[in-house]
Amino acid sequence: MTSIASSDAGPLTVEPLSERNVSRIPLVLPHERVFPIQIGSELFKLSGASLSSDAPSYFSQYFVCQLEVAKDRGDESNSSIRTLYIDRDPAVFRDISLHLQGYHVQPRDGEHFVRLFSDAQFYSLPRLISQLYEESIFISIGHREFQIPREIFKDPGNSPNYFSLGFAAFFSRPDDLFPGLDREGLIRPPSILPPSVPKRSxxxxxxxxxxxxxxxxxxxxxxxxxxxxxxxxxxxxxxxxxxxIPHSLSYNQATRRDEIVLRLENIQKSGISVYISNHSPLSGFVQYARPYVDEKPAELIIEIGGETTKIHFSGGNSRAEFFRDTKARVAKLLELVSSKLNFPQTNQSHSQLASLGNSLLKEDLVRVALEPESAIILDGKDYLEDFINAAASESSGGEYPRKRRRVDGDSGDEEWVIKTGQWRLRIQEAPNGKGVECILVAAKLDAMSSQLPRNMSRGFLGS
Incomplete structure (x- = not known):
């Protein structure tokens, strides 16, 4: 063994070159013989050990055939081996020859990478192909070149992706890098441009x-x-x-539950779950965990904007009507919630909620609840005072305020257009006692009772 002095980590022990070390290279070609390869205008002479280190290859197969022909002729001298002529770039092969001699060759940029990979495929060098496949990804995005380590994409949430499905698939087929082309008699591979995505930032x-x-x-x-x-x-x-995606994670001390606020359009099917209370088997709430990100679910609060919600107050009941894409999204969400429920002894309960999503598409409305804890802004003003006055009037036996009376039981009808609303999804027993229902409980609403506040907020064009 040979020792090399090192001031940092002590002496380093290096195993000297020996016949045992050399024998680790497969004996495809005689290790001690030199074989001539003409690449373009430059002549390279590589030992059999170098050519055997990455075999079988175009080189090893060519010279094995040459040796067999020479052996049949009874002439095994060096002059009996014909020079292999290949019309390729000698600068690229210079790096390939270093690889064959045992040096690590690292691509410098995207152009160098595709040239190395293309020639490694053309020469059928399996070890170099495998090494290049493990190298960083070189790609030009928006006319700027990036070198991306592959380990960045090992997170299961971000793989497979554009690069593993596109780039890696293209540069990982040693048997068919150039689909549709016959390798037999192929003078040179087609030119390959470095991967690029010019239309992204x-x-x-x-x-x-x-x-x-x-x-x-x-x-x-x-x-x-x-x-x-x-x-x-x-x-x-x-x-x-x-x-x-826009979201808000928090802990609600009053309910002792984690909460997550998400826009309706950002909800993924795989993140939905339903929590059923141990005390009441027909009550619970909807939970959500962002796929690939959240380890445990939190109570879901959905945000619906775009003035696509209208609340109808009639006969003491309040129900929500949805418009445009929101209607279909809410219907799909309710169907998904119903599919997550598991009531072993109440099949009727499950079927009733399961039909809720379909019925919503048939012009039915969804029951909503406005509670004293609901934060409501109506026509640009805080609506909390009406609830306080209502509670005071109820305790004194006086008449309810107008707005509160309509919500709580007056026969007069009223409609609110919800500019933006945040809703909890509560699972509870249906009023008729037959099955369960999913209702929307208002957490925060920004509402309009007429067109006046909307028109007041308009601006003139160009002003």
């Missing part, structure tokens, strides 16, 4: 990589968030997308 992608490396996400404004989300979806980073 380099700055946005750099931020996505920054987040994928584990740094905290900081959103400057809503436009910035939409840019990040758009590219996260384009590159199929599902886990990162869930971290980027």
């Amino acid at each position: 380099a700055e946005t992608f750099a931020e996505l990589l920054h987040f994928l490396r584990g740094y905290p996400i900081r959103i400057r404004d809503e436009m910035h968030r939409q840019d990040l989300l758009s590219d996260a979806r384009y590159f199929h980073f599902k886990g990162l997308e869930q971290r980027l």
Whole structure:
């Protein structure tokens, strides 16, 4: 053994080159013989050991045939071995020859990578192909080149993605890198351009990589968030997308439950679950855990905006009507909630809730509850005072205020357009005692009782 002095880690022991070490290289070609290869205008002479180190290959097969022909002729001298001529770039082969001699060759950029990979495929060098497949991904995005370590994509939430499905699939077929082309008699492989995505933003992608490396996400404004989300979806980073969507996580001391607020359009089927109370088997609430991100579910509060909700107050009942895409989304959500329920002794309960989503698409309305804890802004004013006055009037036997009376039982009808609302989804026993129902409990509402506040908020064009 040979010792080399080292001031930091003590002496390093290196095993000297010996016949035992050399024998680890398969004996495809005689290790001690030198074989000539002409690449373009440059002549390379490589030992049999070097050529055997990454075999079987185009080189090893060629020279094995040469040796067999020479042996049949009874001439095994070096002059009997013909030079292999290949019209390729000698600069690229210079790096390949270093690889064959045992050096680690690392691509410098995207162009160098595809040239190495293309020639490694053309020469059928399995070990170099495998090594290049494990190297960083080189890709140009928005005319800026990125070198992306593959371990960034090992998170199951972000894989498979654009790169593993596209880039890696293309550069991982040693048997068919050039589909449709016959390798037999192929003079040279077709030219390959470095992978590029010219129509995406380099700055946005750099931020996505920054987040994928584990740094905290900081959103400057809503436009910035939409840019990040758009590219996260384009590159199929599902886990990162869930971290980027608007959400709020908090702990509610009153209910002693974690809560998550999400927009209706961002809810994923796989994140929905239902909590059923141990004390009342026909009551519970809907929970949600962001796929790939949250380890445990929290009580779900859905946010619905865009003025796509209208509450009808009639006969002491309040029901919500939904419009446009929101109607179909709420229907699908209620169907999904029903599928998550498991009442072994109340099949009728399950079937009743299961039909709720379908009935919503048939113009039926969803029952809603406005509670004293519901934060309501009506026509731009705080609605909390009406609830307080209502409670005071009820205790004194006086008449209810107008708005509160309509909500709680007056025959007069009223409608509110909800600009934005946040709702809990409560599972409870149906009023008729037959089965269960899912109702929306208002957490916070921004509502209008007429067109006046909407018109007052309008602005003139160009002003």
